[in-house]
Amino acid sequence: MLLGAIADDFTGASDLANTLARGGMSTVQFSGIGHGARACDAGVVALKTRSIPVADAVSQSLAAVRWLLDQGCEQIVFKYCSTFDSTPEGNIGPVAEALLDLLGADMAVVCPAFPGTGRRLFMGHLFVGDRLLSETGMRHHPLTPMVDPDIRRWLARQTQGAVGAVHLETVRAGSDAVRAALRAEREAGRRLVVIDAVADEDLLTIGKAVADHPLVTGGSGIAQGLPANFRAKGRLSAALPETPAVDGPAIVLCGSCSTASQQQVALYGAHHPSFAIDPAALMRGEITIEAVACWIRERGDETPIIYSTAVAETVSDAQARFGRETIASRIEDFFARLARLLVDTGLRRVVVGGGETSGAVVEALQLGSLQVGREIDPGIPVLVGWRDGPVALALKSGNFGAPDVFEKSLRAMARP
Numbered sequence: 001m002l003l004g005a006i007a008d009d010f011t012g013a014s015d016l017a018n019t020l021a022r023g024g025m026s027t028v029q030f031s032g033i034g035h036g037a038r039a040c041d042a043g044v045v046a047l048k049t050r051s052i053p054v055a056d057a058v059s060q061s062l063a064a065v066r067w068l069l070d071q072g073c074e075q076i077v078f079k080y081c082s083t084f085d086s087t088p089e090g091n092i093g094p095v096a097e098a099l100l101d102l103l104g105a106d107m108a109v110v111c112p113a114f115p116g117t118g119r120r121l122f123m124g125h126l127f128v129g130d131r132l133l134s135e136t137g138m139r140h141h142p143l144t145p146m147v148d149p150d151i152r153r154w155l156a157r158q159t160q161g162a163v164g165a166v167h168l169e170t171v172r173a174g175s176d177a178v179r180a181a182l183r184a185e186r187e188a189g190r191r192l193v194v195i196d197a198v199a200d201e202d203l204l205t206i207g208k209a210v211a212d213h214p215l216v217t218g219g220s221g222i223a224q225g226l227p228a229n230f231r232a233k234g235r236l237s238a239a240l241p242e243t244p245a246v247d248g249p250a251i252v253l254c255g256s257c258s259t260a261s262q263q264q265v266a267l268y269g270a271h272h273p274s275f276a277i278d279p280a281a282l283m284r285g286e287i288t289i290e291a292v293a294c295w296i297r298e299r300g301d302e303t304p305i306i307y308s309t310a311v312a313e314t315v316s317d318a319q320a321r322f323g324r325e326t327i328a329s330r331i332e333d334f335f336a337r338l339a340r341l342l343v344d345t346g347l348r349r350v351v352v353g354g355g356e357t358s359g360a361v362v363e364a365l366q367l368g369s370l371q372v373g374r375e376i377d378p379g380i381p382v383l384v385g386w387r388d389g390p391v392a393l394a395l396k397s398g399n400f401g402a403p404d405v406f407e408k409s410l411r412a413m414a415r416p
């Protein structure tokens with residue numbers, strides 16, 4: 001492995017793996033570090049560290065990066081969400097600072113921008129489409145409500161050290177100007193530097209400027225320029241491995257409550273059987289895995305959607321009644337155990353909506369390593385793992401995907 005990455009959730013990992021694969025690196029996504037290595041140019045370790053206590057996130061991230069270094073990785077990417085999902089405590093800042101220490105690095109860029117999905121960073125402020133981050137549905141995220149669009153200020157709340165900034169005019173002046181600006185930030189003692197990017201060309205400029213940085217942090221966009229650094233040195237594998245087409249019984253599971261997911265669930269549900277998980281009924285034990293699996297079997301050849309997706313008010317009511325963490329983990333656990341039961345009884349294709357939800361599901365399936373296949377929509381590839389035969393996955397990040405992304409995912413998995 002040349003490039004090693006950790007991602008703080010599973011949809012984020014597949015988003016990054018997709019970018020690296022499209023950039024020409026043979027890429028494997030690992031579910032944690034307990035499953036053994038596989039030969040590839042880039043290894044992406046999916047963690048579920050976005051919404052856990054800071055100390056746990058730091059120790060899991062360090063362990064994963066140590067493992068990647070043992071596999072020979074020469075550069076490490078720390079991938080977090082393009083909407084910078086985090087709380088005032090972390091976990092982006094503390095993990096980034098711990099990685100700088102581990103790698104003996106004196107600085108790293110911080111760049112959540114992903115223009116292909118409308119995430120742009122200008123003057124340190126993060127936009128989604130034409131709105132500041134805090135004026136979007138992310139303000140009401142069930143676990144990491146994003147109420148401040150100034151990434152410099154939000155990150156500074158999470159870090160021990162001061163946060164630096166490099167603005168767009170410098171990025172537009174080219175890689176040498178970026179290198180000089182980053183050097184000035186480092187000399188001023190600012191180890192984490194928020195850097196603007198509003199277009200793919202900005203990310204390519206930044207990618208070139210950080211070719212020799214031990215640590216690069218950002219959304220998947222920051223990885224756009226990295227494969228070229230290895231290609232320029234003639235280091236990339238000649239052929240990219242193909243993923244098999246996977247057909248057969250399928251399910252769509254959605255635990256994301258994002259605005260995009262609400263629309264996608266409604267559209268898919270208009271044409272397919274759908275089953276809504278009511279959190280209160282789940283907590284009372286009135287919805288069981290076995291009963292839902294039986295309902296799915298009764299649908300025959302159809303591919304149903306099972307979802308807990310709800311509007312912000314319903315989510316906050318459930319959180320007030322049962323506690324934010326309790327209800328979240330109860331729902332995640334439900335999807336995880338349901339997916340495992342279904343795959344063990346013949347299901348071959350699983351589409352999951354939501355990063356935390358995907359993490360719970362993929363961990364329960366214990367697929368180990370996943371090969372990265374074709375792109376379904378920006379940031380969403382087909383992934384293929386193995387459990388008594390190939391199992392295809394599509395892990396849809398909350399706000400990613402066209403309105404018909406669930407249908408498209410099922411079709412893309414089955415295509416040779």
Ligand SMILES: Nc1ncnc2c1ncn2[C@@H]1O[C@H](COP(=O)(O)OP(=O)(O)O)[C@@H](O)[C@H]1O
Binds near residue numbers: 255
């Ligand atoms: N109806 C609901 N009420 C409360 N919490 C919910 C509900 N539905 C899902 N959740 C929780 O909200 C979180 C959504 O996070 P995630 O799966 O990462 O989606 P996204 O990708 O949109 O962030 C999960 O922990 C999930 O269990």
Ligand SMILES: O=C(O)[C@@H](O)C(=O)COP(=O)(O)O
Binds near residue numbers: 083114220379399
């Ligand atoms: O960077 C992104 O936006 C995604 O890759 C990502 O991390 C998504 O997280 P969720 O919205 O929680 O799925």
